[in-house]
Structures are given as C-alpha cells and as structure tokens.
Amino acid sequence: MGRIFKERTSVDEALRLFLEHISPLKKTEEISLETCTGRVLAEDVISERNVPHYRRAAMDGYAVRASDTMGASPTNPVMLQLSDRVEEGSLTWVHTGAAVPEGADAVVMVEDTIAVGNLVEIRAQVYPTRNVGQVGEDIKKGDVVFEEGHLLRPCDAAVLALLGLDRAKVFKKPVVAVIPTGDELVSRQKGRDVLLPGMVLETNGLMSSLYVNKWGGIPRYLDIVPDSPESIKMAIEANMDTDMILLSGGTSVGKRDHGPEVVAALGELLVHGIGVSPGKPAAIGVINNVPVVCLPGYPVAGLVALYLFVRPGIRKLAAIPEISELILKRRLAAKVSSKIGYVNFIRVVFEGDKVRPLTGAGAGVLSSVAKADGYVLVPENIEGYDEGEEVDVFLIE
Template identity: 55%
Template sequence: MDSRIFKERSSVNEAREKFLGEISSLERTDIVAINEGVGRVLATSILAPRNVPHYRRSAMDGYAVRSTDILGASPTNPVMLLIQDEVNEGICCPMNTGAYVPDAADAVLMEEDTICIGDMIEVRAQVHPGKNIGDIGEDVRQNEIIFYKGHLLRPCDIAVLASLGIREIKVYSRALVAIIPTGNDLILLESSREVPPPGKTLDINSLMIGLYASQWGALPRYCAIVPEDRELIRKAISENIDADFIVISGGTSVGEKDYVPEVVASMGRKLVHGVGLSPGKPTALGIIGDVPVLCMPGYPAAGLVALFAFGKPAIRKKGNIPQIPDITVKARLTGKINSREGYVSYARVILEGNTARPLMTAGAGILSSIAKSNGFVIIPENVEGYEEGNEVDVVLIE
C-alpha cells in the first residue's frame, strides 16, 4: 500500500518550495514597548529622532585641554597646566570617559601622559585638535535610518532605540499556530500523572510543537485531542481556521483511519502527501483558504524532523521573520551513517570535540534519541550515507 500511496512522493526541496509559495506573510501589526521587542520584526523603518551623543563627550579618562597650550610637549619638554573646573588658556579640566567636554576645549589628554603635582599637571605629550573627543552624532545622526522595515530586533538593537529616547515600536504580529493532535491512543499530558495503560500514549507532540513555535517567533494555541474520525477532524480544523498556521499531529500515514490528508484536501487543497524525508515520509502539506496546514507524523522523532523541515520556514515566513541559516559545525564521523537513496535523511549525532558520533538514523518514534543528540547530519537524497572518518556538516538542533 505504501508504494501505491506515495508513488508520487515529492522531494524535500520541491515540497518546501511549493508550500512556502502558498504562504503570505502577515500584515497585522502591534505597538509594543521596547523592552518587549526582542525577537520581534519591525513593521516600519526607524529614523533617529536625535543625535547620539547629543553632546561632545570624552573618549578617555584624562584632562580637557586646548591643544595649542601643549604644543610640543614631551617627556623631555613637559608643559605645566593648572587644574580647574573650566578650560581656559593654561588651564585644563579633569575628564572621565563619557563626560561632557567644555566648549573651550578641543582635545582630551590621556591621564597616562600626565603627572599630577598638587593642583597642576605636568603634560608629557601633545595632542591634535579633536583627539579623544566623541563628536555630536558620532554614534547616530539625527534622521539617519537606524533599522529598516523587516529587521529582527536583538537586545543590542533595543539598547540603541533606548538611547534615542524611543519607548514604543511598531512590529509585525506574531503568527498564531493552532496545534491539533489526533489519535485514539492519545492521553492529555495534563490529565495523567500515572503510567498510561498499554496501548495509550501521552500527547507530548503538542507541547513540543508549541515550544518550538514559540522559539521560532509564533504564538501556540493548544487544542483538544481529536479522535480518528473524519467529521471530528473537520470540525477541529474549522474551529481553528482563524489561526495563521495549523499543525496537525498524527493521522497522516496510510492506515485505514489516517484521515487527515483527505480531510485537508476536502476543505482546501492538498499540496503534498508523501515526502522523501527520513524520518518523516508520511508528511502532508496543504492550504485551506489562506491558512497553511502542516500534517506531520505522530511518531515524535519523525514529527520533529517534519517540523524542522517545513514548520520552521513556514512559521518564519508567515511571521515576517528573516530566514536565518542553520548553525552548522564541521566534525569528523566516528562511525558509519547509512541512508536511503531518494530520501533526505536526518541522522542524529552527538558532538564530542571535533568529532560526531552517530546515534541513530532510524526509529521514527524514539524522541529520546534527539534529546540525547546535539544535532543532525542531513544526508542529501542522492548520497548513500557517509563512511567513518568523513568530515560532515552537523546542523545544531539548538
């Protein structure tokens, strides 16, 4: 049955491009305080309302001076200056880094180039005009574009906004992701503290999907477990069609009660069912109205791979979040990795220094193998595995 159902199996790249091509980014926006802005995406460019700094400031600890007063000063030809609170001919003023430089001064002399003698200093170096002074607008010029629309805000960006006196920003709304678990064998995670009876499984997928959705910049909506029934699945989707993205866990394979792909097709369009992904072959992708739907396998490891391959880029596109390349490191394999030709395989490995120890390439239901690993070695569909000693790219899971 599997070969019949999936005889038109899509490649991972084809499936991803087709799916992302159907997704439109959100236009909704929010006004948020800057301290809530980390990880949000600007919905408009920001112009600097003022200069930073807005005054001339000292770049060193030392003394504000007139450069002409110490022209030619050296260890063998020192110049004496009086220390006071104002700068004038023959008079200097003490400076701390970042302090306001008096208008009469045109340079700051480093403290290391002086010897303090009572209320005077012996100057042992000359400075040129502007030396060790940060000019007005040195960091940011008024009306300069600080960040462009679409910029993903980091903590250091928030600090820049704060320095400009900006307290609120306009950002794109977070995508709302509805998470619908399906299966007659599932038990609510919150309702059972005991070991489930044989044949029953805790719904851990919803929690996993929701946590990753949050990490990727979305807002998760957790839905009730839906039994393996066409009309109940249809009802659950209909009740969540107001979401920006729907993830359905389970019911995607080729069993008699795997109804999810056909229900999605009846309500909208099924783009893909069956992907050259290992684990994760039964993944289905669809669109209902303008809401993208990821139907991922119920086996946790397979579901997570499908979530990384399709959910992550889809959530980011929906939420206007820049597609950030995966973090990869080079490592040498301590064992052989087998893969299946025609499938993109996600092999789990443990990084140990500059080596990668293969943990598992099969076992779609064994989530602990991912928790124990540091990352994936993603094997292309046209490669039949890697030999021990090969240098590979390891994609870090976190």
C-alpha cells in the same frame, strides 16, 4: 478513508510549494523595549536626535586647548593652570563621558600628565578633537538607524532607548493552531498512571507548541481530537482564524488516517508523501489561504516535519529575515547508512572532534533526539557516508 502514496515529492520541491502559498502577515503592534528581543521591526527607525548630544570626553584626563600643548613631551613638558574653565594656559579635569567644557577642543589622557598642586605638567602633545567624542558621533539626527524587517537583539533595544524610545513597532507573531489527533492518545492531565497497552500520552502537541513558540509563533494548543473525519473537519474549521494549522497524527494510509483527505476536502492538498526518512507520511496543504501541515504521529518523524516545513513557514509568516544556520564540520566515528531517494535525518552525538550516529534510533524513539547533540542530513542521491568522512552537523534546538 486513507489512500496509498502514489508518489513521493522531494523535500526541496515540497518546501517550495509550501512557501509559495505563504505570504508574510504584515500585521503590526507596538511593544515595550523590554519585550522586543527576537521581534521584527515593522518600520524604519529614524533618529530624531544626535547621540551623543554633547561633546564628551573619551578618556579620563584634562580638557585643554590643543594649541597649548604644542611641543609637549616627557623631556619637554608644558605647564598649565588647573581651573574650572578652559582658557589660554588653563585646563579642567574631566571624567570619561563627561561634557567637554567650552573653550576646550581636546583631552589629554591622565597617563600623560603629572599634577603638582594647581599646576599640571603636560607630557604629550594633542591635536584638536583628540580624545573628544563629537556631537552625533554615534548617531546623527536623521540617520536611518534600523530598517523595516530588522530582527531586534538586546543591543538593538539599547540603541532604541538611546534615541529616547520606549516602544517599538513590530510585526505580530503568527498564531499557529496545534491539533493532536488520535483515538489512542491520552492527555497528560489524565494519564498520570501507567496506561493500558495501545494507549500513549499526547506529547507531540506539546513538542510542536514549544517549537512554534521558539521559532516566533504563538501556539494555540488544542485538546485531543478523535480519529474521525468529521471531528478533524470541525477542529480545523474552528481554527481558521489562525495563521497556520498543524495536524499531529493520522497522516499515513491506515484506516484511522484521515488528516490529509480532510485537508483536501476543505482546501488544496499540495503534497502527501515526502522523500524524507523519517517523515515520509507528512502532508502539506492550504485551506482558504491558511497553510496546513500534517505531522506524522511517530514523534521523530513529526519533529523532522517541524524542522523542514513548520520552521521556515513560521519565519515567512512572521517576516523573520534569513539567518545562516550554524553548521559544524565533523568527521564520522562510524559509517552512516541511508535510503536512496530519501533525505535521511541521522541523529548523532559528539565524541571529541568526531560525531557518532545513534543506533536503534527509529522514528518512534523520541529519546533518541533527546540523547542526540545534532543531526546529519544525508542527501537523497547518496547511500550513506563512510567512517572518517566529513559531514555537516546541525545542532538540535
């Protein structure tokens, strides 16, 4: 099997086609607040209580009737009696967060007072509600605190706990099958010694699985599948219960590259050959509504396909809201060359306030990614950037 690339699809068009064939899963589950960070709410959260549910002191000081402090100042202090309740002419000590007693409608900060035995000299006038948090000041009963689709953060978990909740209803994570293929691959468990020439350790599946987990999916990391159409077909069919399938390796046009044609035989091959370098041999398709990404075997090319297609695909499956990616503006410390007609993935390292492209960073040199701090995407209609030009730098996760 195997075929020549008859055409090359742009990155934007390939991504559009891919996402067009993906629908959010909308399967839900309830999880504890301790594990909810990074999950997406599957329902609106409406408060069934006021927070706070009592009037609370916003400062250390004395709870008073505001009318008893009229005209008070450092040169004209008002003397009030310290008591265990607040009535006309008396006050009570309160700590920050403590309940403000009945009869009091304000708190005088301790800095504005001087205690003399059972008398307190008030040296500042306060008005009703001054330094007093009202019932429901934070959250009112009936408030929509979070809407469906909200991506939960640690601070959000604390708010849910304030509402008296200990669990959250969230969308389930998509399950992603990661299927490494290749007769030349050796599992890490069996390849602890130096391998024979032509044999390589299977690491792309490990990398893919870890990124799937990082981006909000649940990886199902499978054993190595031989370079045979029937073996690949059986592996795919055995994992049709997943929400996405990643085939690693066997995507080019050689005699042992069968992945894209197996996908075409089982379903629909949307794209084979993408205008990105490295990563041109990547392919995307769909089988019985399950999206499939064929990742190139060269590790950096596979990584590029992961970033460009798998990450947005998982985010759509998991209904994860769009979040602006951190982009740094930096000037180039050296010229960058690229191929017209391809989006070029250029690995860079920081040098002070500039970035320098890594040299000798071919598609098979995985360490070039580990050495890099980030990458620059050179558009397909540009031949490169000159030294000193400002570029957008994306951090490598």
